[in-house]
Amino acid sequence: MKKSISILALSSIVLLTACSINGTEEEKKPVDPTQIMIHGRITAELTDAPNVPPPVGDRRAKVVEVSLEILEKEGELADGVKYVYWTFGGQVPGKFIRTRVGDEVKVTLKNNPNNKLAHNIDMHAVTGTGGGAKSSLVAPGHEVTFEFKTLHPGLYIYHCATAPVGMHIANGMYGLILVEPEGGLPEVDREYYVMQSEFYTKGKNGQPGLQPFSMEKAIAENPDYVVFNGKVGALVGDNALTANVGETVRIFMGNIGPNLISSFHIIGEHFDNVNVEAGSLVNHDVQTTLIPAGGAAMVELKVEVPGTFLLVDHSIFRAFNKGALGMLKVQGKEDEKLFKGKIEEGVYHPEGGAIQVTNPAPKASIAASKDDRITLGKQVYLKTCIACHQQNGQGIPSAFPPLSGSDFLNADVNRAIDVVLNGKTGPFTVNGKSFNGVMPAQVLTNEEVANVLTYVYNNWGNNKSEITPSMVAEVKNQ
Ligand code: HEC
Ligand SMILES: [Cu+2]
Numbered sequence: 001m002k003k004s005i006s007i008l009a010l011s012s013i014v015l016l017t018a019c020s021i022n023g024t025e026e027e028k029k030p031v032d033p034t035q036i037m038i039h040g041r042i043t044a045e046l047t048d049a050p051n052v053p054p055p056v057g058d059r060r061a062k063v064v065e066v067s068l069e070i071l072e073k074e075g076e077l078a079d080g081v082k083y084v085y086w087t088f089g090g091q092v093p094g095k096f097i098r099t100r101v102g103d104e105v106k107v108t109l110k111n112n113p114n115n116k117l118a119h120n121i122d123m124h125a126v127t128g129t130g131g132g133a134k135s136s137l138v139a140p141g142h143e144v145t146f147e148f149k150t151l152h153p154g155l156y157i158y159h160c161a162t163a164p165v166g167m168h169i170a171n172g173m174y175g176l177i178l179v180e181p182e183g184g185l186p187e188v189d190r191e192y193y194v195m196q197s198e199f200y201t202k203g204k205n206g207q208p209g210l211q212p213f214s215m216e217k218a219i220a221e222n223p224d225y226v227v228f229n230g231k232v233g234a235l236v237g238d239n240a241l242t243a244n245v246g247e248t249v250r251i252f253m254g255n256i257g258p259n260l261i262s263s264f265h266i267i268g269e270h271f272d273n274v275n276v277e278a279g280s281l282v283n284h285d286v287q288t289t290l291i292p293a294g295g296a297a298m299v300e301l302k303v304e305v306p307g308t309f310l311l312v313d314h315s316i317f318r319a320f321n322k323g324a325l326g327m328l329k330v331q332g333k334e335d336e337k338l339f340k341g342k343i344e345e346g347v348y349h350p351e352g353g354a355i356q357v358t359n360p361a362p363k364a365s366i367a368a369s370k371d372d373r374i375t376l377g378k379q380v381y382l383k384t385c386i387a388c389h390q391q392n393g394q395g396i397p398s399a400f401p402p403l404s405g406s407d408f409l410n411a412d413v414n415r416a417i418d419v420v421l422n423g424k425t426g427p428f429t430v431n432g433k434s435f436n437g438v439m440p441a442q443v444l445t446n447e448e449v450a451n452v453l454t455y456v457y458n459n460w461g462n463n464k465s466e467i468t469p470s471m472v473a474e475v476k477n478q
Contacts, residue, residue, distance in 0.1 A: 036102025245332025257293025
């Protein structure tokens with residue numbers, strides 16, 4: 001056995017050297033993937049998002065055994081919002097499968113006896129009827145096996161295709177299968193698995209408790225949630241993707257929909273390389289890449305500067321109001337040649353005049369009473385804070401802390417003033433939930449800070465404090 005392997009290895013080295021000596025691009029005969037020979041058999045290593053199995057490298061084509069267990073189980077879609085997910089492998093998205101072109105993939109689909117429904121699998125990597133769906137319908141307590149040969153390198157969606165198809169997909173039955181080209185993909189420092197999808201629930205976004213699937217909203221293509229990796233906040237805070245300055249990162253990015261197209265973007269970064277639609281065409285220097293429903297893209301970026309970079313669907317209300325928001329946290333040394341941060345701050349006077357550093361609030365917005373302050377503060381809130389802390393101060397689980405009934409807020413007014421003036425970062429808890437994000441310093445006058453905080457303190461079950469401009473000035477001077 002050992003001997004045959006070393007002979008194989010030897011002959012492939014000889015082949016490789018022959019190629020590199022004689023073979024220019026023109027002379028190299030394209031390999032017909034249907035003719036690629038199989039050398040042995042392996043059990044596929046499968047991973048849960050955001051992790052991916054190790055690269056195939058230069059291994060020969062093999063029979064690759066993939067075993068997927070379908071589990072119908074309750075999980076958390078957002079803070080306090082429960083959902084019964086249907087999964088390939090216990091999580092949404094399903095297990096990541098990694099193969100190379102010419103492999104014979106032997107898929108065994110096991111339907112757990114505790115499940116209620118029959119399911120199947122349609123893999124976009126399959127060349128064959130229904131992508132395997134016809135051959136893989138399996139009832140609870142049964143298993144079924146089918147086999148196919150990978151003919152096209154690329155990153156492919158797989159999903160359940162049992163009627164009603166839309167419902168099986170919307171409930172979480174999807175994942176990605178990668179088919180690497182001969183010799184593997186170019187090496188990078190880190191690889192991640194991210195998948196965008198929508199959820200349609202009976203209750204509206206944020207409504208707590210167990211939420212059933214809404215067929216009506218799904219047909220209307222009006223999701224309550226648009227998320228990365230199966231739930232709101234799957235990729236933020238402690239679960240953020242990570243990298244170090246100078247590293248290259250590849251994201252295997254899928255979008256199942258089931259309805260929406262994704263405009264995938266990373267705020268403050270660029271994609272150096274994008275395998276457009278996860279095919280073999282590579283585009284460079286891309287800001288936002290379009291991923292169709294039922295499609296994917298492979299994006300690569302080198303991270304040059306430290307910071308927290310937000311992954312978003314740039315259909316931006318989906319990101320800040322429906323959950324399509326993740327984080328890539330990059331650690332390392334600042335490079336002032338590349339990014340200097342805020343270097344000056346002032347007030348813009350269209351009619352001219354020198355740049356000033358402070359600006360007295362215009363007369364009209366000076367509050368005469370506490371009620372006045374609350375009214376004026378609401379305007380500041382709607383302009384400035386709402387994008388992150390949301391309409392009723394409820395925040396976004398794991399990303400933006402709530403201002404409604406916030407124990408952190410109510411415990412210390414000077415600390416709250418300081419947060420608004422100077423921003424805040426670092427791990428801490430609000431009402432027992434941990435957060436580790438970045439709140440930027442707000443460019444507001446003392447009057448505006450006083451008004452907005454008074455508005456916040458006098459709403460949503462907070463302690464009704466009044467903040468005055470002189471309290472703000474005092475914190476500023478400390
Ligand atoms: C760009 C998003 C963003 C904006 C805009 C923003 N915040 Fe925040 N805010 C955050 C984040 C993130 C944190 C938590 C920071 C951390 O993890 O250390 C936070 C924390 C806070 C906290 C302390 C935690 C709590 O829940 O009590 C207060 C108070 C606060 N913000 C008030 C405001 C007010 C008032 C405004 C508008 C003037 C505002 N923020 C605008 C993102 C934002
Ligand atoms: Cu199904």
